[in-house]
Amino acid sequence: MKLLSTTGLGLATAMAAGLVSSANAETELTMYYPIAVGGSLTEVVDGIVADFEAENPDINVTAIYSGNYDDTRVRALSALASGESAQLAVMFSIDAYDLIEQELIVPFEEVATTDADKEWLSSFYPALMANSLIEGQTWGIPFQRSTIVAYYNKDLFRAAGLDPEAPPTTWDEMVTMGKTLTQGDTYGLMIPSTGYPYWMFQALAIQNGKEVMSGDGLTTYFDDPAVVETLEFWQSLSAEHGIMPTGTVEWGTLRQAFLEGQTAMMWHSTGNLTAVKDGASFDFGVAELPGNVRKGSPTGGGNFYLFKDTTDEERAAALKLMQFMTAPEQAAAWSIATGYMGVSPAAYETDALKAYTAEFPPALVARNQLENAVAEFSTFETARVRDGLNNAIQSALTGAKSPADALAEAQEAAVRLLSAYQ
Amino acid sequence: MSAHANLERRRQAIYGWLLLSPAAVLLTVFAFYPSFATLWSSLFSRGTRRNPTEFVGTENYADLFADPTFWLVVKNNLLYAGITIPVSIGIALAMALWANSKISARGFVRTAYFTPTVLPMIAAANLWLFFYTPGLGVLDQIGSLFGLPSVNWLGQPETALWAIIIVTIWKEAGFFMIFYLAALQTIPEDLKEAADIEGTSRWTYTRRIVLPLLMPTTLFIAVNAMINSVKLIDHLFILTKGGPSDASKLILYYIWEMAFAFFDAPHAAAMTILVIAVLGIVAAVQFLYLDKRTHYQ
Amino acid sequence: MKSLTKFMDSFGAILLAIIWIAPLLFAFWAATHSTSDAVNLNLFSPWTMDNFRVAWNGAPWLKYFLNTFTLVTVILIGQFILTTLAGFAFAQLQFPGKDYVFILVLMQLFILPEVLIVENYAMVSRLGLFDTILGVGMPYMASAFGIFLMRQAFKGVPIELHEAARIEGCGLLGILWRVYVPLAKPTYLAYALVSVSTHWNNFLWPLIVTNSPDTRPLTVGLSIFGAPENGVDISVISAATLMSVAPLLIAFLIFQRQFVQAFLRAGIK
Numbered sequence: 001m002k003l004l005s006t007t008g009l010g011l012a013t014a015m016a017a018g019l020v021s022s023a024n025a026e027t028e029l030t031m032y033y034p035i036a037v038g039g040s041l042t043e044v045v046d047g048i049v050a051d052f053e054a055e056n057p058d059i060n061v062t063a064i065y066s067g068n069y070d071d072t073r074v075r076a077l078s079a080l081a082s083g084e085s086a087q088l089a090v091m092f093s094i095d096a097y098d099l100i101e102q103e104l105i106v107p108f109e110e111v112a113t114t115d116a117d118k119e120w121l122s123s124f125y126p127a128l129m130a131n132s133l134i135e136g137q138t139w140g141i142p143f144q145r146s147t148i149v150a151y152y153n154k155d156l157f158r159a160a161g162l163d164p165e166a167p168p169t170t171w172d173e174m175v176t177m178g179k180t181l182t183q184g185d186t187y188g189l190m191i192p193s194t195g196y197p198y199w200m201f202q203a204l205a206i207q208n209g210k211e212v213m214s215g216d217g218l219t220t221y222f223d224d225p226a227v228v229e230t231l232e233f234w235q236s237l238s239a240e241h242g243i244m245p246t247g248t249v250e251w252g253t254l255r256q257a258f259l260e261g262q263t264a265m266m267w268h269s270t271g272n273l274t275a276v277k278d279g280a281s282f283d284f285g286v287a288e289l290p291g292n293v294r295k296g297s298p299t300g301g302g303n304f305y306l307f308k309d310t311t312d313e314e315r316a317a318a319l320k321l322m323q324f325m326t327a328p329e330q331a332a333a334w335s336i337a338t339g340y341m342g343v344s345p346a347a348y349e350t351d352a353l354k355a356y357t358a359e360f361p362p363a364l365v366a367r368n369q370l371e372n373a374v375a376e377f378s379t380f381e382t383a384r385v386r387d388g389l390n391n392a393i394q395s396a397l398t399g400a401k402s403p404a405d406a407l408a409e410a411q412e413a414a415v416r417l418l419s420a421y422q
Numbered sequence: 423m424s425a426h427a428n429l430e431r432r433r434q435a436i437y438g439w440l441l442l443s444p445a446a447v448l449l450t451v452f453a454f455y456p457s458f459a460t461l462w463s464s465l466f467s468r469g470t471r472r473n474p475t476e477f478v479g480t481e482n483y484a485d486l487f488a489d490p491t492f493w494l495v496v497k498n499n500l501l502y503a504g505i506t507i508p509v510s511i512g513i514a515l516a517m518a519l520w521a522n523s524k525i526s527a528r529g530f531v532r533t534a535y536f537t538p539t540v541l542p543m544i545a546a547a548n549l550w551l552f553f554y555t556p557g558l559g560v561l562d563q564i565g566s567l568f569g570l571p572s573v574n575w576l577g578q579p580e581t582a583l584w585a586i587i588i589v590t591i592w593k594e595a596g597f598f599m600i601f602y603l604a605a606l607q608t609i610p611e612d613l614k615e616a617a618d619i620e621g622t623s624r625w626t627y628t629r630r631i632v633l634p635l636l637m638p639t640t641l642f643i644a645v646n647a648m649i650n651s652v653k654l655i656d657h658l659f660i661l662t663k664g665g666p667s668d669a670s671k672l673i674l675y676y677i678w679e680m681a682f683a684f685f686d687a688p689h690a691a692a693m694t695i696l697v698i699a700v701l702g703i704v705a706a707v708q709f710l711y712l713d714k715r716t717h718y719q
Numbered sequence: 720m721k722s723l724t725k726f727m728d729s730f731g732a733i734l735l736a737i738i739w740i741a742p743l744l745f746a747f748w749a750a751t752h753s754t755s756d757a758v759n760l761n762l763f764s765p766w767t768m769d770n771f772r773v774a775w776n777g778a779p780w781l782k783y784f785l786n787t788f789t790l791v792t793v794i795l796i797g798q799f800i801l802t803t804l805a806g807f808a809f810a811q812l813q814f815p816g817k818d819y820v821f822i823l824v825l826m827q828l829f830i831l832p833e834v835l836i837v838e839n840y841a842m843v844s845r846l847g848l849f850d851t852i853l854g855v856g857m858p859y860m861a862s863a864f865g866i867f868l869m870r871q872a873f874k875g876v877p878i879e880l881h882e883a884a885r886i887e888g889c890g891l892l893g894i895l896w897r898v899y900v901p902l903a904k905p906t907y908l909a910y911a912l913v914s915v916s917t918h919w920n921n922f923l924w925p926l927i928v929t930n931s932p933d934t935r936p937l938t939v940g941l942s943i944f945g946a947p948e949n950g951v952d953i954s955v956i957s958a959a960t961l962m963s964v965a966p967l968l969i970a971f972l973i974f975q976r977q978f979v980q981a982f983l984r985a986g987i988k
Binding site for chain 2: 724725728729731732733735736737739740741742743745746749800801802804805807808809812813814815817820823824826827828829830831832833834835836837838839841842857858860861863866891916919920921922923927937938941942953956957959960963964967968971972975978
Binding site: 098249384391400420 | 473555556557558572574576577578579665666667668682683684685
């Protein structure tokens with residue numbers, strides 16, 4: 001008998017420990033978000049949220065940091081699938097097709113009905129909206145967006161006899177300068193091929209004049225001659241010209257490698273800017289990516305999404321939160337803290353960003369590149385199609401397959417996966 | 423008299439089932455029911471906006487068998503099991519023999535061997551990430567001292583799976599060592615003395631006396647190791663995420679990816695059923711075969 | 720000759736031990752030096768606690784620690800109760816179908832919660848236990864391993880004690896509580912140590928079932944901390960890793976003998 005009552009007590013205590021607190025009369029918002037750099041930026045988000053709650057006492061926001069983009073997507077969707085409430089999340093801009101297919105999100109045209117709302121919807125940089133415009137509607141709002149930029153070590157440039165204010169602007173210049181810069185243990189250039197190889201590949205492809213997918217998410221062009229040529233070029237950087245290490249270049253440790261002087265130039269997200277600035281013991285510069293047929297870079301980063309399973313009050317509250325967080329002052333503060341772009345032209349007109357960019361011009365490079373930016377790789381079944389492309393890139397770079405073969409395989413798989421949607 | 427006995431038997435039966443019920447309920451809810459539910463859901467197609475879910479029988483299984491990634495993952499897992507099981511058992515045996523013998527710093531040695539066991543796999547992965555980083559990592563730094571070139575351990579298909587295997591062995595061997603230590607301590611001293619009197623070499627003694635006596639333990643460890651070769655995939659999340667080009671992808675990771683990254687629950691379910699079936703068969707075979715060959719004291 | 724063998728033995732054993740402990744040592748090295756010094760292995764560079772500070776501020780470690788502590792406690796309590804009851808039933812009671820049920824229980828050794836992850840996750844949600852500590856712990860409470868251990872332990876109790884207690888008028892549960900449980904104390908302790916270290920370090924299932932920092936255990940917290948978008952900082956990650964393994968590691972180093980004995984005992988069965 002003693003056992004049973006102890007059991008009962010134990011279970012009751014355990015359940016009390018596990019219960020989530022109940023909601024009250026305010027509108028409750030749960031928001032999942034990723035942070036692109038580990039650590040204390042959760043405080044910045046908490047600060048912004050606190051400011052919002054102060055201005056809107058009838059809305060209570062719980063912002064849950066859930067890891068990187070993949071983690072956040074899994075988290076948010078797990079929560080929804082299991083009946084937990086979540087109203088909005090910052091997720092990868094390229095998850096849009098999958099989210100629409102799973103009938104999880106609503107287009108903003110449904111909730112942004114007032115004139116002020118509509119004005120807000122059109123206040124963002126058009127290039128940043130490219131990934132959100134699907135089937136004629138807007139499904140995502142830019143929040144932490146980026147492009148790829150070229151970081152370069154000015155001290156190493158000087159040491160090699162190159163002009164530190166003249167980074168390469170064409171592929172040929174990049175190769176020539178790369179050769180001069182490759183000495184001893186230092187490489188001229190590192191382009192990461194783990195983590196998000198498709199992203200880097202997209203940049204190279206657009207610079208060679210070809211987008212790798214269509215705007216409606218239904219077709220890929222992996223085996224197009226221009227695309228194959230692009231992969232051959234990437235491979236030649238290590239195999240033929242020797243300015244890049246052979247095999248794959250690790251995304252996660254590339255920034256450290258750059259800071260250690262192991263490479264004179266690196267391609268990476270502008271989201272790394274603040275971290276590089278804080279960690280560099282040398283003079284460094286940031287430049288737009290060089291072009292071949294044209295200049296270009298894909299955009300990157302996360303958008304706000306609004307979930308379908310929400311009440312009208314929740315949608316209105318969520319909209320307010322998004323408008324607050326993308327307002328020019330907030331966008332400016334976020335940009336300065338992280339290195340991500342200000343998402344609207346108005347953000348760059350704020351005093352804070354004006355002062356910051358005057359003092360630190362590299363912060364403008366990503367924004368300037370928007371002129372030539374394209375949408376990030378996104379199709380239906382995006383994770384699997386993307387996987388195929390990633391594998392093709394890595395196979396070619398490690399010498400396991402020829403670029404033509406690898407890309408042909410990826411294209412075949414993509415066609416198979418996308419046929420169900422056409 | 424017999425009526426009383428019957429009553430007693432009935433009482434026992436009722437009590438027996440009552441005592442068993444909490445465990446039985448939980449086991450049903452979290453092991454048996456989900457197994458059947460998984461089997462059931464593996465027979466349906468994935469529901470999307472355009473195609474609602476429908477019964478497709480064995481189509482999901484056929485899809486898997488036609489998927490080259492699936493076969494690559496199976497091959498990876500077989501290699502993973504085929505290396506980690508014997509090697510970690512072998513090292514564990516050596517460790518146990520050493521830790522049981524009269525060497526110096528025995529306490530330190532035993533602690534060192536067992537420490538990886540108390541770490542979570544995630545932490546172990548972080549530690550080894552530092553080792554495997556190309557150029558900056560410890561392995562490459564040590565290698566460069568000897569003039570060896572930098573190797574991209576995690577970034578090449580050829581070495582990625584081996585890198586994963588090494589972390590697993592590092593984590594497991596100490597754990598298995600404990601079981602061998604326990605068994606070694608039950609071997610009576612007089613056996614060793616008898617062997618010494620007869621003048622047998624240490625190697626012969628080990629091979630012909632100790633090893634056979636350790637067979638039950640080896641069987642137990644082998645079953646454990648086999649289950650772990652399916653279960654231990656945590657380090658993939660930190661080290662390779664299954665790459666490059668799926669070279670280090672293992673089946674449980676693929677199941678997780680299929681269900682939670684690709685939103686494809688039915689195919690994940692089909693794979694789960696296959697895994698359970700294989701585990702069950704292999705375990706049965708192991709028990710039957712090795713059981714015949716063990717010597718029980 | 721013998722001393723040469725002994726020397727070779729010691730040398731081999733110690734060499735392996737050093738190799739085995741190397742990753743932990745390097746992590747300690749990286750955590751206490753700046754990232755640049757760490758990766759360049761500048762041996763005489765200054766020590767710093769900065770990494771620990773950054774890591775500590777980077778995530779709610781205290782909360783993670785408390786969650787993990789609560790989790791292993793809840794699981795252990797559940798396991799004690801369930802395995803005691805079930806183990807006793809298997810050990811001392813006769814009832815129809817006993818052997819078949821026992822085989823079913825043993826099968827659970829293979830049907831791990833991790834393998835059935837999708838369905839178990841759906842089950843947990845259905846029970847309303849998603850993102851709760853109980854939800855993380857429940858699938859593990861009816862531990863086949865534990866039932867097996869308790870059965871073995873209870874089988875070893877002399878039947879005279881059982882009879883004596885019955886004569887004194889105890890009901891079945893009374894006998895269980897007064898006679899069997901105290902005698903099985905060493906087994907309980909052993910099992911507790913094995914269970915705590917297993918579930919302290921569990922990762923995949925908590926990853927799926929927990930969603931917010933309020934329930935997240937150390938392992939999941941560490942993985943989130945260590946896999947950000949834009950790149951890892953080896954020193955900070957090492958500091959975070961050391962912080963999260965410290966409690967269990969220190970407990971292990973202090974209570975080594977008990978730990979080893981526990982696993983030994985569990986293994987003998």
